[in-house]
Amino acid sequence: MYLGEQLIDPTDERLRLSAQLGCEGIVVDTRPNRSVLDDNGHWIPQKVTDLRRWIESYGMALDCMALDLGAILLDSLKDLDKAKARAAILRQHIAAAGEGGVPMVKFTVAMVGITRTGVIDGRGGMKCSTFKASDYHPEADARFSYWGTVLPEDGKEAPDTPVYDKGNPETGGQLLATEAGVISYDDGWRAIDFLIEELLPTAEKAGVKLACHPHDPAYPPGGLNGVHHVMGSIEGMKRFISIAPESPSLGFNFCQGTIAEMSSDPNAAVQEAIQTFGPLGKIFMVHFRNIKGGYLDFREAMPDEGSVDMAASIRAYREVGYKGILCPDHVPLSDVDPGRERFFSFCLGYTKALLQTIR
Structure with a gap:
């Protein structure tokens, strides 16, 4: 395992900082990623290559880029032609990532943020x-x-x-949940099934991993405003993998904080999820973050102060053979650290210490 950061519109200065803090990998979370787009909204493979080489010039790898789904999930339920047109663009993005030497794209199944x-x-x-x-x-x-x-x-x-x-x-x-209209449990899965059916064959052909971020947060029974979060549980995550269990391209942007939010026993949920999906090779990247609280009542937290035993998580990742990137995410805000760089630095140092001490 190794340190990494998610960056939006990274600059030379910010990449220098990441390298100096010990990062080995970078996830570019820019959405939409205008730096690699042509006038038609397509990723240009050469620009993807240039982005990768720029990051490599700082001694780090470009592990992953964010796939900007737009409104495809909602559109698949309400305007299928529009959803299919977006799917064609996303397939082009995935192919360009593969051609540009980027091994993974990530996305979230959130329709309402x-x-x-x-x-x-x-x-x-x-x-x-x-x-x-x-x-x-x-x-x-x-x-x-x-x-x-x-x-x-x-x-x-x-x-x-x-x-x-x-x-x-x-x-x-x-959209706001009040604007999206009713999205039933069955609708939620219909949208996700549509997305994977449209994208997975291209990802497999390109040798690109699709890293899916589960629903954040888990919603209460019956949903909120009629909107259901179908991947707000470990069972929902299992169902997602069952769409194509043998595919090497289908797995998770494994967000510890999101998984912790699924249970009244956050630490147990995280350890169970690692032991469930790790041996299957379905943990593609990790948001190594913590929360305080649990199901339906939590706050975001620094990694050392939350409800999840982060040392136990590192030990569990090692046990299941995970060797990928660990990224901090969702750090708190402060007027004394408006860019959150010091908070992210703390998270990286904390994680590095765990990697050095937990064997």
Whole structure:
């Protein structure tokens, strides 16, 4: 296993910092990734190659790029022709990634963003994004949820509040749950089945892994606003793999925080998931993050202070033979670290220490 970072629109300076902090891999999370697009919205293989070589010039590998699904999941339920047109573009992106030497793309099955209900104080007054199902209301959803690459803010009314970005490309085609309409349990699986059926053959041919991020967070029984999160449980993750269990291209962007949110015993859930999917070779990359709390009531946390035993997780990854990237993700916010670089540095140092001590 090795350290890595997810970066949006990385710069030379930011890549230098990643390398100096000991990262060996980079995941480019830019959505849409305009640096590799042509005028028709297609990835240009040579530009993908150039991006990879640029990152390699800093002594790191380009492990993965984000696949911008847009509204394909919702469209597959409401406008099939539009969804098929988007699928054709996504297949071209996957093929270009393979041609450009990038071994993996990642995506999320969220149709309505990553739902959060507020921000609360954490250690030393840091601001921690939280989800408490009993506090849910659409205004909190609009203000505090993650939409695509648009991050939740700290509660102030300002133009950078996610609701102001609604409809921009960076929101990934995601809507408020109140706007999406009813998405039943069966609808959720129908959309996911459509997506994998459209993309997997191309990924297999190109030798590219499809790393799927499960639903964040797990929703309560009956969903929220009629929207169900069908991959909000380990059973849902098992069903996802059963779509094509033998495929070397189908697996997970294995987010520890998201899996912890699925259970009232977060640590047990994470350890179970590692032991379930690790031996199958279905853990393609790891978001090595923590939460405080559990199912339907949690806050995001620094890795050393949460409900998941991170040392036990490292030990479990080693036991199942995982050798890939570990990325920090969803660190809290602070006015003394507005770019979150110091917080991410802390996470990387903490993870490196675990890798050196847990054998």
